Amino acid sequence: MEHAITANGDLYVWDMQTRYISGMVALTKEEMKTPRCIVKQAVHTDLDSSTSFSIDQDGYLWSWGECQYGELGQGESYIKSSSPTIIADHVAKFYRSHDRGEPTMYALKTDGTLWAWGYNQYGAVGNGTTETVSIPTKVLDHVKTFTCTACPSNGAFDTYTNAFALREDDSLWAWGYNDEGNLGNGTTESVLSPVKILDDVAEIETNVQMHTNLSFAIKKDGSLWGWGYNLYGQLCTGNTEPVLLPVKITDDVKDYSSVYATLYFVKQDNTLWGSGFNISSFSNDQPELTPPVLLQENIDHIQIIDDTVFSFGTDGSLSICGYNDVVQINDGFDSPYEIDRRKILDNVAWIDGECGDIFAMTNDGKLMNFSIVAIYDGKVQPTEPAEIPLPLT
Structure with a gap:
């Protein structure tokens, strides 16, 4: 959505956003092009075509727009064209579930309390009910990190929210939609209030791509521990049965990433491993039910952009090391691609972008650009990196 935050933190919006502000419903197209300040001293924004939020420097959470299931947190299930309104104070972070149905909203306050509101058919709010919640409601105390995801509904188009909170005592709690057992509480029933599923947790990640x-x-x-659908054996249990309780996958992990039907992880000895349907030219067209070592080189960490897996060496080198584009053939899976596994650059600090346009910054301040090219009769390989002169003008 069109918006800008000025140097002093004022949030300005124009175009479609203006029609959700009270008194501006009848604006002409020309009037809608005029930027209008709606929140002073904003430090965070989450703008959507209908429901929008901002946190100002004093920790107040503002909402505006329209909703049908209390997503704006303004005390009513259905509101249209409301003025920006404060709905919570002392807010440190705001989260949106981003599901394809009606989303659930969350706010983590500076005192470690987690608050939720919005769509609640499967208990995503975590207040013990399935009723719509139209004002922020406290769910849990002593929370230090939080994540929420939109889970596919058993092959249907709609998605529904599940939530995970890591508390200050390093215990992991979960609630919400649970049709595939991806909450890890031993059942496939929706969980209406937070339940503890694991202790001594350092970090949490969820993966709901492609069911x-x-x-x-x-x-x-x-x-490293995992739970959930396990259709491609990513959880290293030796089978493809759902895993309803957390199961240990391996020890001594320093980095991991999951994409589509594959799990990649780097161990403390700097080796790269993988499990699941490993379309990366490391294995054949069958799922790897036990994790093989993929690269025995000095791998520091990995990063996945679109379908491509990159490895960062302990020496600062960047290499292409995997590809996850999958084609379904006769009820099985295959890929038309092979990987040209080779080094792309040295001395790399970070990469970002999309596979058709990737940017890399070197440790000595050079900005480089390259693409990943799929050649059907040969390899998936990177183009030759080109330097972009700095400063940009």
Whole structure:
């Protein structure tokens, strides 16, 4: 959505956003082009075509727009064209579930309390009911990090929210939609209030791409744990049966990433491993039910952009090392691609972008650009990196 934050933090909007502000419904197209300040001293924005939010420097959470299931948190299930309104104070972070149905909203306050409101048919709010919640409601105390995802509904187009909170005592709690067991509480029933599923957790990640419905956590001792759908054997149980309780995948993990039907992880000895349907030319067209080592080189960490897996070496080198584009053939899976596994650049600090247009910054301040090219009769390979002169003008 069209918006800008000025140097002093004032939030200006124009075009479609203006029609959700009270008294501006009848603006002409020309009037809608005029930027209008709606929140002073904003430090965070989350703008959508209908429901929008902003946190100002004093920690007040503002909302405006229209909703049908209380998503704006203004006390009514259905509101249209409301003025920007404060709905919570002392807010540190705001989260939106981004599902394809009606989303659930969350706010983590500076005192560690987690608040939720909005769509609640499967208990995503976490208040013990399935009724719509139209004002922020406290769900949990002593929360230090939080994540929420929109899970596919058993092959249907709609998605529904599940939520995970990591508390200050390093315990992991979950609630919400649970049709594939991806909450890790031992059932496939929706969970209406937070339940503890794991202790001594360092970080949590969820993966719901293409109906995978998986969750992963690294414990403080470096062990990697997972639970959920497991259709391609990503959880390394030796089969493809759903896993309803957290199961340990491996030890000594320092980095991991999950994409589509594959799990990649880097161990403390700097080796790269993978499991699941590993379309990366490391294995054949069958799922790897137990994790093989993929690269025995000095791998520091990995990053996945679109379908391509990149590895960062301990020496600062960047290499292409995997590809996850999958084609379904006769009820099985295959890929028309092979990988030209080779080094792309040295001395790399970070990369970002899309596969057709990737940017890399070197540690000595050079900005480089390259693309990933799929050649059907040969390899998937990167183009030759080109330097972009700095400063940009």
